[in-house]
Amino acid sequence: MKKIVYLLSAIGAAFAGTAHADVSVSGSAVSTYASSDANQYVNTSGGVSFALSTTTASGMAISTSGGITTDLEGTAARASTGLTSLTFATGGATIVIGNDVAAPQIGNVGGVAGDMVDQGHQSVDASPAIGTDADQDGSGISLTTAVGGGSLTAVYVWDGSPNANGQGNPDAGDSSMGFSFSMPAGAATVTVGHSVSDDTTNENDTLSGITVAYPAMGGTLSAGYQQSQGEIDATAISAAYSMSLDADTSLAIGIKSSDEGAGSASTTEAKISRALGGGASVYAEIKSSSGNSTGAGVTAGASSTFAIGTSVAF
Amino acid sequence: MRLIIFISAFLALISCSNNNQANLEKLDKVYGRCDNPHRQFSDREYKICVAQERAGDLDREPVSISSLFNRPKNETTTQQSFGSSINPFLWQSSLKVLKNYPLKNVDSIGGYIETEPVYDKENLSQRCTIKITILSSQLISNGVESNILCEQKNQDIWVSTNENFSNEENKLSLRILAEAQNLSKTNLN
Numbered sequence: 001m002k003k004i005v006y007l008l009s010a011i012g013a014a015f016a017g018t019a020h021a022d023v024s025v026s027g028s029a030v031s032t033y034a035s036s037d038a039n040q041y042v043n044t045s046g047g048v049s050f051a052l053s054t055t056t057a058s059g060m061a062i063s064t065s066g067g068i069t070t071d072l073e074g075t076a077a078r079a080s081t082g083l084t085s086l087t088f089a090t091g092g093a094t095i096v097i098g099n100d101v102a103a104p105q106i107g108n109v110g111g112v113a114g115d116m117v118d119q120g121h122q123s124v125d126a127s128p129a130i131g132t133d134a135d136q137d138g139s140g141i142s143l144t145t146a147v148g149g150g151s152l153t154a155v156y157v158w159d160g161s162p163n164a165n166g167q168g169n170p171d172a173g174d175s176s177m178g179f180s181f182s183m184p185a186g187a188a189t190v191t192v193g194h195s196v197s198d199d200t201t202n203e204n205d206t207l208s209g210i211t212v213a214y215p216a217m218g219g220t221l222s223a224g225y226q227q228s229q230g231e232i233d234a235t236a237i238s239a240a241y242s243m244s245l246d247a248d249t250s251l252a253i254g255i256k257s258s259d260e261g262a263g264s265a266s267t268t269e270a271k272i273s274r275a276l277g278g279g280a281s282v283y284a285e286i287k288s289s290s291g292n293s294t295g296a297g298v299t300a301g302a303s304s305t306f307a308i309g310t311s312v313a314f
Numbered sequence: 315m316r317l318i319i320f321i322s323a324f325l326a327l328i329s330c331s332n333n334n335q336a337n338l339e340k341l342d343k344v345y346g347r348c349d350n351p352h353r354q355f356s357d358r359e360y361k362i363c364v365a366q367e368r369a370g371d372l373d374r375e376p377v378s379i380s381s382l383f384n385r386p387k388n389e390t391t392t393q394q395s396f397g398s399s400i401n402p403f404l405w406q407s408s409l410k411v412l413k414n415y416p417l418k419n420v421d422s423i424g425g426y427i428e429t430e431p432v433y434d435k436e437n438l439s440q441r442c443t444i445k446i447t448i449l450s451s452q453l454i455s456n457g458v459e460s461n462i463l464c465e466q467k468n469q470d471i472w473v474s475t476n477e478n479f480s481n482e483e484n485k486l487s488l489r490i491l492a493e494a495q496n497l498s499k500t501n502l503n
Contacts, residue, residue, distance in 0.1 A: 024376035028365035049358045051376055067358040082356050092334050096354050106351060114364065144352045146334045151341060151352045180351050182341055189344045191351055211351075213344045220344060242346075247478070248370060273368040281368035313365035313374060 021054040032309030036120030043116065045070045048314075049082070061089040064098075071115075084166055093145040099162055102137035103130070103155050104180035106193025107209020107226030110238035110256030113269040116307040117287035124267055124289055126260035128228035128236050130197045130207040136160060136176040139168020150183030160199065174199045178207075188214040197230075205230030219243025234260035248275040265291035279313040347372055373484055378495075400425035400448040404458050407493035408446045411486070415444070425449070431465075439467035446490070453494055460486040 029046030047069030055061050066082035085098020107128075130136050140157035157176040159168035178195030191211045196204055209226035224238045236258035244250050250273055257266045266289065273283035288304040341350050348355070348363035355363060366372050400422075408427055409420075419428040425448030431441040442464040450457035462479040465472040 021380070023379045025379060026362055026374075026376035028362040030361075030365065047358050047361065049356075049362055049376075065356060065359060067356070069358050069361075071357065071361065081358050085356075087354075090334075094334060094354075100354065100356050102354070104351060142354060144334065144338070144354075146337045149337070151334070151337045153352045182337075182352065184340075189341065193351070222345075247480070250368075250370075275368065275370040277369075279366070279369045279371050279374060281365070281370075283368055311365040311368055313362060313369050313371055 022052075024051045024053075025049070026051070027314040028311060029314075030309055030311040032116045032307050034116040034119045034305060034307035036305035037303075039120040041116070041119045043119075046312075047071065047081075059090070061087075063087045063089070093143060095144075096142045097140075099139045099166055099168065100137070101140035101142050101155055101157055103157055103176040103178040103195040103197070103207075104153060104193040105130070105136070105195065105207060105209065105226075106180050106191055106211055107224040108236065108238050108256065109211055109222040109224040109240040110254035110267060111269060112240055112242070112252040112254035113271050113285040113287050114283075114307070116309065117269070117285050117305045119305065119307075121287055121305045122289060122303055124258070124265045124291065126234060126263035126265040126291060127258045128207060128209075128226045128234040128260075129232045130176070130195055130205050130228055130230070136178075136195060136197055136207075138162055138174075138176075139166075140176075147181070148183070150181055152179065152181045154179045155195075160197075185212075188212055205232070216241075217243070232260065234258060249273070263292060265289060280310065281312075282308075282310045284308045373481075373488060375488060375492075399423075399451050401451050401453050401457055401494070403453050403494040403497045404448045404450070404490065406497055407490045408448065408458065410493055411490050412444065412446070418443075441465055441467075441472070444486070446486075453498055455491060458487050458490050458494075460484075460490070462486075 025048055027046060027048035029044070031044040032042070034041040034043070047067050049065055049067040051063060051065045053061060053063035064083055064086050066080065068080050070078045082100075085096055085100045088095045088097075136157060138157045138160040139162045140155060140159070142153060142155040144151065144153045146152075155176075155178050158170040159172040160174040160176060161172070162168045176195060176197040178193065180191060180193035182189060182191040189212070191213075192209070194206065194208045196206050198204065205228070207226070207228045209224060211222060211224040213220055213222045215221075220242050222240045226236045226238070228234050236256055238254065238256035240252060240254035242250065242252035251271070253268075253270045255266070255268045258264065267287065268289070269285070269287045271283060271285040273281050275281045285307045286305070290303060338350065338352055341352060345351065346367060347353065348360060348367050363372070366374055405422065405425060412427060412429060415432060416430040417427060418430045419426060421427075427446040429444045431443050433441045442462055445461040445463065447459045447461075448457065449459055460483040462483055464475045464477055464479070466475050467473075
């Protein structure tokens with residue numbers, strides 16, 4: 001039965017490539033209460049995103065996006081964002097050029113909760129990372145394309161720290177490159193990734209990882225392994241399970257255990273959300289972490305945080 | 315030099331590629347669209363995606379600002395000349411979306427289209443039927459309703475499976491609406 005329905009719904013996909021010059025807007029807002037030991041946080045934030053797109057005479061879609069955000073629970077405070085990259089999409093590939101390009105970091109599947117459970121939570125220092133900049137993103141180019149039955153993403157970041165004007169310098173000496181490849185393996189999906197980073201103080205820091213996702217017990221079971229070498233030598237294994245309890249309720253649990261020299265840490269996260277219709281939902285999330293007292297491990301903050309909230313997509 | 319080699323490799327890979335979007339949609343089902351490692355999102359786009367995922371509403375289309383300023387000048391006249399109380403663009407787009415399937419019932423006055431049963435050639439004991447109903451004379455997001463009814467053959471009797479295909483029905487309705495919007499813009503020009 002699924003096969004017939006798939007064929008019927010595919011007639012909609014035949015029109016998926018229809019595009020024309022358009023400006024569209026979407027947005028989201030969240031209101032969350034988070035508790036971590038003696039500290040409590042109440043936050044309401046959100047933002048809008050404007051998507052600009054057009055289609056050339058040859059059928060290639062070109063798009064960009066910008067927005068206004070007040071993500072107080074994340075790293076970006078009130079700010080206008082985006083409009084710093086262009087995306088070119090054809091039937092065979094998607095190319096992104098600009099300042100929002102990130103080298104692939106594959107192998108960590110344990111982080112299932114959102115940002116609010118990080119408020120007041122202790123910092124987990126034992127974790128694979130590529131050099132001093134754990135998030136290798138910046139000015140560069142990425143390509144995503146199909147190769148056989150799999151998907152390949154290749155990324156080159158020529159400047160991990162664009163200047164204040166957002167301009168990237170290919171000769172900055174702070175570059176990263178990497179790839180990720182996903183392919184089916186029977187009923188499972190395997191994704192591998194490898195990134196290399198060079199900056200002014202360190203050369204050839206690497207981050208490698210593998211993820212295997214398998215449908216099980218009505219949901220998806222994922223396992224991951226990640227390893228970094230260079231300035232930070234660390235390994236981590238993680239696992240996650242996500243499922244739908246019913247048409248409106250979803251559940252996910254994730255765990256991660258990492259080692260960096262003498263330090264070790266483990267983290268457990270869980271979330272449950274229920275759709276209310278009209279783009280609204282309510283959710284609850286929890287994060288718990290622990291580590292050893294010597295070496296790196298965990299520092300400061302609470303070891304367990306809990307957050308409940310509601311979010312709306314417009 | 316590294317950049318030149320990288321771009322050359324890009325061009326070689328693109329020439330060998332196909333079905334990129336289909337593969338991305340398969341990986342969306344494994345990792346979720348927001349956490350698909352082969353999709354690039356800005357921070358704001360990621361948060362909107364997460365909010366849509368929580369709400370079970372990943373197919374929600376963004377509001378097109380361009381269409382707000384390109385409304386048909388005399389939509390009423392178009393409807394009157396069509397001779398029925400249903401929106402002509404929704405009607406025409408429904409017929410276009412279902413053009414590859416033989417139609418069993420077509421009612422242009424009441425705004426109803428029903429296909430002949432579609433069979434799975436590898437299992438002739440299963441079949442599904444699509445029913446489209448135009449609900450409005452206006453081109454609005456809830457002006458079309460899609461239903462997919464599937465049956466299983468049980469001792470020479472076709473019995474409804476009573477399965478819920480709300481996700482597939484929603485996708486059909488969204489594609490009809492998208493095509494109707496294109497037709498209305500073509501009519502303007």
